[in-house]
Amino acid sequence: MECIFGIDVSKATANVSILVNETFIKEFKIENNNPGYQTLENELNGFTEPQIIFESTGVYSRSLRAYLQRNNWQYTEINPLKSKIDMASFRHDKTDALDARGLALAMKKQHYKPTYQQDPAYSELHDLERTYQDYNEDVVRAKNRLHKALQLTFPELEHVLSKTDGVLYWHLVERFAHPALVLKYDATELANQVLDATPKNMGIKRALKIANRLLELAERCASSVPVNAHAVRATMYFATEVERLDGLKNAIITEMEETAKGLEEVKYILSFPGIGIKTTMCLLGEVGDLRRFHSANAVNRYIGIDLVRYESGDHKMKRGISKRGNAYARKILYRAIMNIVSAARYQPSNVSVYYQNKKQSAPTKRTKLITIAAIGRLIRTLYHLVINNDYFDPKTSLAGQ
Template identity: 55%
Template structure:
């Protein structure tokens, strides 16, 4: 006999449908908490080797998944798009109870493989990486706010250094949020403060050069507002940007620490142009890449699989689906650009493919060429990780 539990998970509750040899025998609702999982455990205990299926619904399904893992029940976590496609043939209405029944019916028809459990480190990395991405979004907002308020209090300070990033710049903005604060000092006095403000070693001549330029910019600056509130807002946003930037660094360090025993980190960083940050962030987003049956499956997961459409005499240009992990897609896009930049010193099969296509197409379709290079990069990464091989430039260029 076949026993199937279809579970439709929502935020606070889950609907459960039990099929025995394709016949519905029971439906009930549980809360997604300790008491609810006790009820589910009692029901599961009534059947021998029950098949369990539910949709992956982000954070909402994680409590159910954690319970099933701790209770040592095999389960199938199905992609919502796959579930919708398979249930559309027999589901005409949509309710939570019908979704639970539909999942059970889909399991009885298709007999999906159980979900392979990955090392818990991948889940930990994923949580850290999502926090890292949140901080990325936060720092962009804070930088925009800082730029806006500096346009009122001290616009010329943005010309002081070659970059408006880094501890030296943010420390100076907090120390000198308006030109009048700079003009209180001569070059020697200002030079000493600059030396104290940089976390890196800086020579006296360099600090004096910055101090001299700082005073000149302060004299040129036309301040719109010197109000105490505008000054406080300037120092606040500079401090926030600096704090978030430090937190981002700490998150990368933490991901690197907990993943130091994962062989794919060393494999990925062996590719010229791929640094530790890219390797840990990408691994955190796509998890254990060995669970994918092919590199094309990774393309679909990332959302760069191609869509082809033609009807009658009309054929649309191929374009990527973009229905996938947008963070992984962004990381891979930047990784390709880094590989191309590093190819000046260490060419790779990815950069060679990119340059060949770029030359043949002129300067048109650069983004499409990068997407093509992403496909190439994914195939290379997948091969290396599956075989636990380091990147060998000579071997890959010879094959290419």
């Protein structure tokens, strides 16, 4: 006897349809809480090895998934796009109850495999990574606001160091948001202020160089506002906020490292030249356990770099990537390629050589296209390392290049 539970999950409730052989024997609605799940549990216990299917609906389906995992039930969590395609032949109207029925019928027709149940560490990494991305977006906004505020108070200050980033720069902005706050000191006093502002060891020679540069920029600046203006206080605040958010980002990465200590693949991914701990943590947070994919091409589809083409009559559209997958993972891997190419000077790899060969053979080809192709090469390599529990070997990887 084949028994299928089709569950349509919404924000606060879930509709359940029980299909036994060819007949729907029961339909009911539960709340997404412990009493509701206990009702579902009672029904599940009435059958031997029931099949369970529901759509992945983001945070709404997380509660049901967690409950099923805690109680050791196998389930199939299906992508909504796939379920829509598979249910198209027998679903005409759309209601929650009909969707639950449709899921059960799709399971009976397609015989989906149970979803691979990952180590709970991956779910925690995913939540941490999304928080990291939120902080990253907040940092970008705060930096933009800091730049805007500095244009009123002391725009030249952005040239005091080689880059407008890092704790030393933010501390200098907090202390010297207006040229008048610089000009009240001489070079020696300013050097002591610089030494006090940096959390790292710095020699007096470098501190004096920065102090003299500050004095030069302050004398050149024609500020738009007086030293007691609100814009000066706003500039100081934004510098403090950027530093605070950057500290939160670093704390998230540290927590992700602690969470991933028991995951074997971390050391294999880190063995690839140009991939550091931050990239590894973020990638695992978005992609999860690579072993749950049946091939590297499946990973490509998951992150949305699988190629699609369109033909209609004589019209042929240029092939491109689907972009239907995980956008965060695409962004992480795109930046990873840039790091791999930068590291190639000292540690070349099959991916960096592939990237450089493509750039040389087709210099007019857009960098983005070449980078996407390199991402595909990187995914195949990382997938191989994780599946085979193997470290990256430069000699083996470069042998076929």
